[in-house]
Amino acid sequence: EAGVVQSPRYKIIEKKQPVAFWCNPISGHNTLYWYRQNLGQGPELLIRYENEEAVDDSQLPKDRFSAERLKGVDSTLKIQPAELGDSAVYLCASSLQGGLNYGYTFGSGTRLTVV
Amino acid sequence: AQKITQTQPGMFVQEKEAVTLDCTYDTSDQSYGLFWCKQPSSGEMIFLIYQGSYDEQNATEGRYSLNFQKARKSANLVISASQLGDSAMYFCAMNYQGGSEKLVFGKGMKLTVNP
Numbered sequence: 001e002a003g004v005v006q007s008p009r010y011k012i013i014e015k016k017q018p019v020a021f022w023c024n025p026i027s028g029h030n031t032l033y034w035y036r037q038n039l040g041q042g043p044e045l046l047i048r049y050e051n052e053e054a055v056d057d058s059q060l061p062k063d064r065f066s067a068e069r070l071k072g073v074d075s076t077l078k079i080q081p082a083e084l085g086d087s088a089v090y091l092c093a094s095s096l097q098g099g100l101n102y103g104y105t106f107g108s109g110t111r112l113t114v115v
Numbered sequence: 116a117q118k119i120t121q122t123q124p125g126m127f128v129q130e131k132e133a134v135t136l137d138c139t140y141d142t143s144d145q146s147y148g149l150f151w152c153k154q155p156s157s158g159e160m161i162f163l164i165y166q167g168s169y170d171e172q173n174a175t176e177g178r179y180s181l182n183f184q185k186a187r188k189s190a191n192l193v194i195s196a197s198q199l200g201d202s203a204m205y206f207c208a209m210n211y212q213g214g215s216e217k218l219v220f221g222k223g224m225k226l227t228v229n230p
Contacts, residue, residue, distance in 0.1 A: 033217065035218075040222070041220075042119075042206050042208070042221055042222055042223055043160070043206075043218070045218070056217065089158060091160060093160075104218070105162070106152075106159060106160035106161075106162075107159070108157065108158050109158045109159065109160075111158065
């Protein structure tokens, strides 16, 4: 069974340009998360979806970041315009709903470099 | 608020030896989960072991065991018989009932296994 698939693996863009990341969760996982991991730090949650509904986006910088999960499966995270400080690894994860240990699985991440 | 503290920035261990990675946490919740994850240089976050706050026995998964001391709020990871492939970043994380199921991560620590 395929795990959480993310693309692209790497992205280099100039500041002020837009960028988008894509995530395909594990089949049947109704919960999807986007995390941002800055260099030398642990991941921090940006947004969580239950099916197609964003149930926690309190840490998403809404002035430049947007996300969608149409049909409750794949998800896209967008940054427009990108800033130098957005350089980080963007991790997608998925899980089954309910409980504290529910098959949490991360993708390999997208490493974004803004120059 | 929930907080994970990992004070060891890095550790070195000889192949086949055991190693303990420290983690302390802070929470006022009664029901929570503790995780250890491994992140190799490829970037993917791999879950190693889970401990629920109400679990009476320490969790074990193959060569990994979690030394859970609830009163001290510590959740140290013990890796027995280290292998070269264990060289990676290790993160301690927690989630909690009612916390929107997001994971709160520590800053991580780098383990290097020497031949």
